[in-house]
Amino acid sequence: MRINCPLCGERDLAEFHYEGSSKLMARPKDENDTDAFHDYLHIRSNPAGLNNELWSHEYGCRAWLLICRDTNTHEILSIDLARDKKTKGSLD
Numbered sequence: 001m002r003i004n005c006p007l008c009g010e011r012d013l014a015e016f017h018y019e020g021s022s023k024l025m026a027r028p029k030d031e032n033d034t035d036a037f038h039d040y041l042h043i044r045s046n047p048a049g050l051n052n053e054l055w056s057h058e059y060g061c062r063a064w065l066l067i068c069r070d071t072n073t074h075e076i077l078s079i080d081l082a083r084d085k086k087t088k089g090s091l092d
């Protein structure tokens with residue numbers, strides 16, 4: 001798999017690190033609710049199909065990228081710099 005970094009151009013997947021879904025989860029309000037904190041820290045969705053993801057170009061320019069990828073085919077539909085897309089509460 002190759003990823004076309006907006007700053008560096010097309011690079012091998014090995015230069016990138018998957019950081020998870022770009023959809024931000026709300027931090028539990030009750031800090032003593034261990035079940036809610038467990039889910040907040042460890043439970044992630046694993047959708048089949050289109051997924052908005054956060055990646056970093058860890059061994060390149062170190063930019064954070066928003067990638068829309070089909071998890072069935074690994075086809076990348078869009079790549080944007082996270083700094084250009086960030087909105088309050090969500091990076092989608």
Ligand SMILES: [Zn+2]
Binds near residue numbers: 060063
């Ligand atoms: Zn880059």
